[in-house]
Amino acid sequence: MESNKKYWKGLEELNNSPEFVELNKHEFAEPIPIEEILSGTGLMNKTPRRNFLKALGFGVGAVSLAACEKVPVHKSIPYLIKPEEVTPGIANYYTSSYDGHAILVKTREGRPIKIEGNPNDVLSKGGVSASAQASVLDLYDANRLQNPMLKGSSSSWDAVDSFVKSELAAIKAGGKKIRLVTSTVNSPSTLAVIADFVAAYPTAKHINYDAVSYTGIIQANQNSFGKAVLPHYRFDNADVIVSFGADFLGSWISGEEFTRQYVSNRNAKSLEAKKMSRHIQFESGMSLTGSNADVRIPVKPSEEGIAIISLYNAITGTTLPGSQKLSNNASAEKSIMIAAQELKAAKGKALVVAGSNDIATQTLVNAINVELASYGSTIDLDNPSKKYAGNDSEIKELVADMKAGSVDAVFFLDANPAYDYFGAKEFTDALAKVRLKVSFSDRGANGEVTTIGDETSSLCTVIAPNHNYLEQWGDSNIIEGYYTVIQPAINPVYNTRQAEQSLLIWIDAPVKEYYTYVKNNWEKTLLAKGGLAGQAGWETLLQTGFVKVADKAAVSYSLIAKDLAAVANTINTQAAKLVTKGDDQVELQVYANSVIGDGKKANNPWLQELPEPVSKVTWENFAAIAPKFGEKLGYKEGDVIKITSPNGYSVSLPVLFQPGQAQGTVSVAVGYGRTLAGPVGNGVGQNAFPFLTASNGTLQSSSVATIAKTGEISILAQTQTHHSYEGRTVIQETTFEKYKKDASSGNRSEREHKVYSLWDEYERPQYNWVMAIDLNACTGCGACVVACNAENNVPVVGKDEVRRRREMHWIRIDRYYSFNEDGGAVTKEKEIGALQKDTAHMDNMDNVSVVYQPMLCQHCDHAPCETVCPVLATVHSSEGLNHMAYNRCIGTRYCANNCPYKVRRFNWFNYWNDSRFDNYLNNEHTQLVLNPDVVTRFRGVMEKCSMCIQRIQAGKLKAKIEKRPLKDGDVKVACQQTCSANAIVFGNMNDPESEVAKALKSERTYYVLEELNVQPGIGYQVKVRNTKEVQA
């Protein structure tokens, strides 16, 4: 069973540092002070007899009194007039839309409690991202503004309306500029409202402003093809993908959709057809996408442009002026050549993407894609994406105009430039000169600590709080021809009003009710596109959630401007600017991670506690640097360093040693460091937006910065090494080459061995619930973790408790690193031991590959937890599940100790009813998000994955009521349902036709720690890498 490859979760595990070994010996990070009490004065203290008797007397009295308690009075309050569609106890589902994806909102007794994918969603086919799963919690955010604000004090809508109207009238008379700043709006109805607004106030102009900007791509498409659009990428059509720092499975444009596309060429079905795409990633910081790549080459930001030029040269056989070799990065140089060959071989089915926001870089990438005949196949310019349309120059212009005093009114809708504009200071100074400042932000006052507004809206004259998306009508159009509708799933909780309605009222529009406006708009133009009409059509739409126009035929494009010399020149100059001088200078890369993104959702505790997929850090951002580089500078993990930009902005962040990080670079995530997000998000991490630089007309994410040690130490709340297998092999992998020859290659499962059992076999006459997880499909995004939180009422514990290894997630995504050596010759454990002696392995740190493994209760048939429980709180069922009876548990924690997978979680606190957790879930309002079919666990009991037993039971009951057998697919567990990659399959093993039974029959299936003969119920499928025998 010994693997020939060493996997490790973190450097401390790899190095087996004494602290790490010591920590892992114990079940809990902090020892329970039992010995202290026993050996110290704790029990030896003499208790005077009288005190003892007093205590005894009081105890007996108190217990008797407590036992005398009468029946607790529970009120049961029925509806006065029950809405016809509501039956208490039965969930209703409404179609809606999040981020352009069609979704279903699950409501119970009129309150939304869960977001589920709409299986017909064109983009992700029912997959839902972590942030969409978490969005339902935003509705219950106790920090939402409860009333409109006028000049800093609570006001009424009438007062706000008359004030804004009179101001606007005066401004109109004055003739100065009015600006509407929004993050990209693709909603047809909102755009129509804005058009109406501009018509009413001709000096008004709409500015799309994206905190994380895609201006580079849009402008490059304008330059290359005369189409200023964001293309619709089609990773499902690509056999070879080369990405330069584009995190397309995570935060880049449309992660969920791209995940589905990408995995469709790498999942079990594709492998069975002997087909697997190849993915080569060049990047500086390790991104979610990079960690999934077959080949990942670390390149510095300064080398990225040069590498793209080299690739262009290698593909076309020409040499652009100013081309240079990557003299310091031989492996990158070599890989570029290999990538070029492979791309050329896959012409028409190849795709090159770059994450850069530089127009020149993107123009060159366009040229490469034209050369590879990608347009019309892997890139669709005819049905473009409308997710981002921001233009960096417009916001810059706005700041200049405001400074010049030529702007009299500015409106902010879903935009927060005072936080996320790179020149925030300049922006706020200029904003002060504007006469009328209106924000539609809903951040606001709460409880004792009263803060009004977010970073921008707190500077505004008027705050007209917008509805949460679950309270509003609306629509969106994220891809040309795909129109989704947003319908409210709950009445507005607070005295908020839809931003569009506010605008309609302020222009005295004939239709002021936004619902009517949206409906009219659809009836006029959009319904017809889906072949619908009238009231009946509208009602059909509300049931289906979207209309889809047939795609226009995607055609191929050729460049308008053939001469790329100027482009190459710009790239080279740009690269030269990033060259560092001296030891304290580094290339700083600023990126958005897939969890927090641009920071608009920073007040969401589910997202803050979701470990960032690669680093597994929660509740903060950090400075990621390469281990070797860090050691060279004398840093240790957790050292707080000060990063200073050339213009003097500085932040202090703890260091994270990130294997795979390019040498001499530091990566910092944006979206953290909010100051006015709310009690959850305030002060979490540091703001990295000011590190963006404006150059060549766009905002660029790379710059040169200086770093210095501050001497402070801050321990990261990182979950990666919390659950140790003590070096046992849990990952099995193979290469595509080997797989093609032998489908079971890499699978060292020992099913042929004779096994002996101490226990009788369980009978599972009806159902045997099992799960199959395809390691080759899982990208590690973490949506399942949030889905599980929402479905099973998993509590949030906060940063301090995560540091104590007390996170409660029932499902975690383990991330394993392993070394690549040339030709994929993998390292044996002994060799690693040898490597540890010297620092040679630090060189290998650049070249690591990553495997993600979702780990949850394995529902073992011979469960080690069951045999050690002294009170039989955890027992086996006749359906192959390991039940956990919380009310029987007395908290000995023996089960967690004996669990080889470390998936049991102990409730150290009453997280739902403890003032220490007020920020997260302990408030009356937020508790409304709880799933009423699942109990919340009390302090002192164990909990773990139940395989969503409430869903199994509900599925069975439905079948019984309908008097039919349970079908495969009737029961979907929460993690499976949300997965865009369909990596998780759940079902009944006793049904040979079920999807899961078929999946588990695959040659790739193995069971984790099979050698223990605990007979787990979850089968994993071997990870396959498309590495060539001789790799880069």
Place this chain on the structure above:
Amino acid sequence: MSNISLILKQFSRSVLLIAGFAILGFSARAQGDAAKGEGIFKANCTACHKLDQKMTGPALGPVITADTDDKWLTKWIQNNKALIAAGDAKAVKVYNDNQQGNMTVFATLSDGDVANVLAYVRTEYKAMQEKAKAAPATAAAADSGPSNLVIFGLIAVIVIAFIVILLLNKVIGTLERLLLNKKGLAVEEVEVDDKAAARKAEFKKLLKNKKLVGFFIVCAVICGGSWQWVTLWNTNVHTGYQPVQPIKFPHDLHAGVMKIECQYCHAGAFKSKNATIPSLNVCMNCHKSVDRRMDASAPSTEIAKIYTALGYDPATTKYDSTKAKPVQWIRIHNLPDLAYFNHSQHTKVGGLKCQTCHGPVETMQEVYQYSPLTMKWCIQCHKRTEVNYKGNAYYDNMIQVHDKIKRGEKVTAAALGGIECGKCHY
């Protein structure tokens, strides 16, 4: 002349006769048969009309007494829609005056039936009014019933009288003793003392009997112990729990006498995990027209609580949602949160009767907790109850079911995993 006068006489007589007959006939028609009318009225009209009060339709007593155009009334009752459609001015006015509510068309009622109804309405309303005139006197009489003050006064007088009697008794006893002492009859008392002493000695003897004392101690321990055991065992078991509800809702009347199906009000019981307490609009399905017990003279105060909760004014039949305030019932059956219970599984799938767990609700004036709702109680039932699998295709594929049937065993809920922890605790 005589001829003429004769003719005149005859003519006038015949005219008179005809007129008399006509009047007789008319009056007979107008009067109709009130007794017959009552039946028709109760069968057809009471759903929307009352005689003295506005309901869905106007109060009929005053309207029909005031309106004597019986021909028109007959037409209206038989087919009001046709009248309105024909544009009859009066009909349209009535229609508009009553918020354009649609009255049912009674085409099946013959002219005679309608006449009977009208007669009933008029006579009954007249009787009601007369009663009402008499009523204030009786009402006043009823009002002068004993007030609280009087009752308390009476009680106080009785208590004081009792104390006085006791005191007097004591005084009499003392006086008697004094009298006896004077007569020198205290010797008897000594005899009494001797008897007491003898009894004491006997008792002391018994106390020294160790076996007897031991027996009593054992008895006491057994009694005390078992009492304690039962008390502790039943801690938090609330069988018989019968809280005072905000509305005294009589289940015995609704489910027992009226035989209303449980599900009519507890509509969730067959669909959902919650049986659901009915929302007040369900109550109003009937109580819009029923505001008192059949035999009661005044509207029920309990039913009025529904109206208050809904902000409903029975006089105007209008709802005022600003005055609405939900009824806060007190839960009787409290399962802890850690136990999941689904009604539909037991009723719809299992085919259990509500009474199996809730007891004879149809005889309960106020509902109390009938079953202990302990886990033991659940499990016992799961072990004993056969699964209702016949005719349910869900159970078809269950190998175990087939095996058991072959072996002739009972297929209980427990045999299908019904007593596993995870069935209820998650």
